[in-house]
Amino acid sequence: MSAPESTTASTDAMPGVGARLRTLRKERGMSARALAEALGISTSAISQIERGVLQPSVSRLIAITDALAVPLASVFDAPVDTARDPGAGGFALQRAAQSSVVMLDSGVTFRRLSPGDTPGVDYFESVYPPGASAHGDVDLFRHEGYEVGTVVSGELTVDFESERVVLRAGDAISYPCSRPHRLHNAGAEDAVAQWLIVHPGR
Incomplete structure (x- = not known):
């Protein structure tokens, strides 16, 4: 699996998605460094995504959920x-x-x-x-x-x-x-x- 693309700085915050990704990562016992290595990006980029500073692209979001072995639906918070x-x-x-x-x-x-x-x-x-x-x-x-x-x-x-x-x-x-x-x-x-x-x- 590979997803060779970038993220860009957020001007319109994406409430909850970064925090949700951080929660999913921690629930699976994976460090930010290990996730970054799996994706071929920097640990700093993972931190910025999880803090909502960067918006992931479609392929980056899918690559993250694949690396965490969770469904894409996990990033949504739908009652x-x-x-x-x-x-x-x-x-x-x-x-x-x-x-x-x-x-x-x-x-x-x-x-x-x-x-x-x-x-x-x-x-x-x-x-x-x-x-x-x-x-x-x-x-x-x-x-x-x-x-x-x-x-x-x-x-x-x-x-x-x-x-x-x-x-x-x-x-x-x-x-x-x-x-x-x-x-x-x-x-x-x-x-x-x-x-x-x-x-x-x-």
């Missing part, structure tokens, strides 16, 4: 109404007003769609403003799992090593996340898409 214990055959319910959103580098936002724990599956919505990319440079990246996405509105471009795919409203795509790829919005309006990332074995 959930549970009528009955889902583990006992009940169901989980998330009202629209409870939807949790995080803002990342380049103004990309992620919104959690899964109403409760969904082991092995991340289900979320992404919004890429015009010109926004999954990370700060032109390199392709890879991560864990298998990805399935559907564009709801706008236009989203997926670059692979030898081809480029432009997705418009109603278009869908799937690919192993181990295949080097890059998502970006080359259009003139926000690109909204819904995604499933499946993590076999988790």
